[in-house]
Amino acid sequence: MTTTTPSDVRPDPPHSPDDRSLAEFGYRQELHRSLGKYASFAAGFSFISVLTTVFQFFAFGYAFGGPVFFWAWPAVLLGQLMVAACFAELAARYPISGAIYQWSSRLSNLTFGWFAGWIMVIGQIVVVAAAALALQMVLPAIWSGFQLVGTDPAPTSADGAANAALLGVVLLALTTLVNVLDNRVMSVINRVGVTAEIIGAVLIVVLLLTHSERTPGITFHTEGAAQSGLFGALLVGSFTAAYVMIGFDSAGEMSEETHHPRRTAPRTILTALGAAGLLGGLIVLGGLLAAPSLTDGHLAVDGLSYVLTSSLGDGVGKVLLADVVVAIAVATLAIQTAACRMLFSMARDGQLPFSARLARVNPRTGMPTAPALVVGTLAAALLLLNFASPEAFLAIGTTCIVMLYLAYAMVTGPLLVTRLRGGFTTTTGTDETGACLFSLGRWGVPVNALALLYGLLMAVNLAWPRAAVYDPAGGHWWFQWFTVLFLGVTVAAGVAYRAYKARATVAAEAVAPA
Numbered sequence: 252m253t254t255t256t257p258s259d260v261r262p263d264p265p266h267s268p269d270d271r272s273l274a275e276f277g278y279r280q281e282l283h284r285s286l287g288k289y290a291s292f293a294a295g296f297s298f299i300s301v302l303t304t305v306f307q308f309f310a311f312g313y314a315f316g317g318p319v320f321f322w323a324w325p326a327v328l329l330g331q332l333m334v335a336a337c338f339a340e341l342a343a344r345y346p347i348s349g350a351i352y353q354w355s356s357r358l359s360n361l362t363f364g365w366f367a368g369w370i371m372v373i374g375q376i377v378v379v380a381a382a383a384l385a386l387q388m389v390l391p392a393i394w395s396g397f398q399l400v401g402t403d404p405a406p407t408s409a410d411g412a413a414n415a416a417l418l419g420v421v422l423l424a425l426t427t428l429v430n431v432l433d434n435r436v437m438s439v440i441n442r443v444g445v446t447a448e449i450i451g452a453v454l455i456v457v458l459l460l461t462h463s464e465r466t467p468g469i470t471f472h473t474e475g476a477a478q479s480g481l482f483g484a485l486l487v488g489s490f491t492a493a494y495v496m497i498g499f500d501s502a503g504e505m506s507e508e509t510h511h512p513r514r515t516a517p518r519t520i521l522t523a524l525g526a527a528g529l530l531g532g533l534i535v536l537g538g539l540l541a542a543p544s545l546t547d548g549h550l551a552v553d554g555l556s557y558v559l560t561s562s563l564g565d566g567v568g569k570v571l572l573a574d575v576v577v578a579i580a581v582a583t584l585a586i587q588t589a590a591c592r593m594l595f596s597m598a599r600d601g602q603l604p605f606s607a608r609l610a611r612v613n614p615r616t617g618m619p620t621a622p623a624l625v626v627g628t629l630a631a632a633l634l635l636l637n638f639a640s641p642e643a644f645l646a647i648g649t650t651c652i653v654m655l656y657l658a659y660a661m662v663t664g665p666l667l668v669t670r671l672r673g674g675f676t677t678t679t680g681t682d683e684t685g686a687c688l689f690s691l692g693r694w695g696v697p698v699n700a701l702a703l704l705y706g707l708l709m710a711v712n713l714a715w716p717r718a719a720v721y722d723p724a725g726g727h728w729w730f731q732w733f734t735v736l737f738l739g740v741t742v743a744a745g746v747a748y749r750a751y752k753a754r755a756t757v758a759a760e761a762v763a764p765a
Contacts, residue, residue: 273507276347283434283617286509290438291516293445294505295523298498298589300582301531302448302575305495307385308648309538310554312491315720317473318539319481320488327492328528330705333698335499335524336691337663339517342503343688344680346512349596350503351658358665367661368597369745374654375590379630381648382583383419384637387411389575390418392556405552416637426584427627430591433616434508437588444581451574452530459537462562469539486712487720493709494648495531497655499524501589514682517689587626594622646721646733649713653734656710663703670696
């Protein structure tokens with residue numbers, strides 16, 4: 252595969268050993284390589300953004316699972332750690348932007364990998380929209396003046412849904428601007444934001460646990476949950492954890508901008524997920540223990556914002572909520588950046604419409620500008636669904652999770668097949684420091700098999716068209732089937748484009764001079 256970007260773009264910095272590593276795969280260094288270990292960790296942690304996602308989906312998990320939904324958290328964390336371990340191996344061997352697309356293509360074939368990248372990038376665009384919507388869970392709780400539309404801030408209400416879309420569009424405009432400025436500016440914002448998020452998350456955990464109203468034994472109870480039985484409560488309650496613990500692969504997405512990526516990216520993939528999983532689990536537990544009441548209905552509607560302001564007082568609670576706003580903004584920025592790198596990587600191989608434009612890197616900023624504008628515009632367009640109906644909030648959130656889970660399975664699946672055929676070496680190769688590449692060794696096959704099984708089962712669980720979840724008011728069958736329909740349209744659009752591209756290639760070859 253060869254790059255289609257202009258030949259006058261110079262690498263930054265020149266003559267870096269990391270640049271020569273990239274050349275082994277047939278690419279020139281065009282993105283600016285300026286990210287260190289902490290910036291790489293921040294890329295993964297900020298995509299996961301434990302404060303953004305826990306605050307966004309805590310109420311949903313509690314509404315359907317009750318306190319027992321907490322136990323879905325460690326189960327999802329274990330499953331995702333197995334996926335992350337597989338990704339860490341691949342990040343060490345293929346330190347290239349567009350990680351999911353590149354990994355899947357090299358483990359299977361270009362067509363299969365293209366669909367993995369296509370599903371992933373569409374899913375990432377949906378995640379950008381879903382992350383921007385999270386502002387509605389926090390800003391009106393800080394100050395009622397942020398409720399610009401109507402008076403009801405609940406995201407499930409018509410007023411709340413419309414206001415969420417409006418706030419989201421403003422945030423997307425800001426993150427798009429940052430994504431066209433300079434990768435050093437983006438990195439600084441990301442690192443500062445992640446540092447603030449970690450500090451805020453630790454403070455929230457400590458304060459909630461020190462204001463406990465009950466013992467951890469409450470996590471074995473189902474009061475306040477929808478009538479779906481224990482197993483059903485855990486299945487639906489797992490949506491919260493599933494939505495939180497995605498995006499850890501973005502450290503791999505930023506490999507072409509990271510120093511010593513073969514050594515750095517595998518470790519930051521695992522540490523970002525591990526840190527987010529631990530902090531998120533403690534926040535969920537602390538919220539359940541510190542909530543003034545488990546049965547007054549507030550916890551299933553207002554979620555953790557209600558717990559913070561009511562248990563810690565308006566002053567402390569609102570300061571911590573302001574930190575959550577920072578986390579949401581940084582998460583939206585990081586997710587948009589990851590989607591931009593995926594578009595850039597696929598376009599560089601000539602695999603997307605308008606590839607030449609999408610693959611162009613600004614030599615001054617080191618940023619692919621066109622992908623940032625495309626991702627920001629499409630994500631903002633998705634937010635318009637929230638004006639149509641409040642149910643769109645959940646539909647958008649669940650759809651993006653399913654698509655990322657499927658894209659992950661399109662990597663772990665070919666990886667498992669390659670292992671079983673003996674084509675994936677685990678004992679050869681060194682990183683930039685001369686140390687052995689990250690490897691699961693003899694645990695590779697069982698961990699990989701479990702990661703694939705977990706991912707497929709979770710995707711089915713998330714996409715299952717439960718009327719009580721996706722269409723609680725009734726009368727909107729398209730919301731009940733939204734995830735399945737959206738995935739079908741995405742795949743159909745991909746098939747149509749691939750067929751068109753194949754016909755165009757044949758026609759061009761037919762008229763070419765002999």
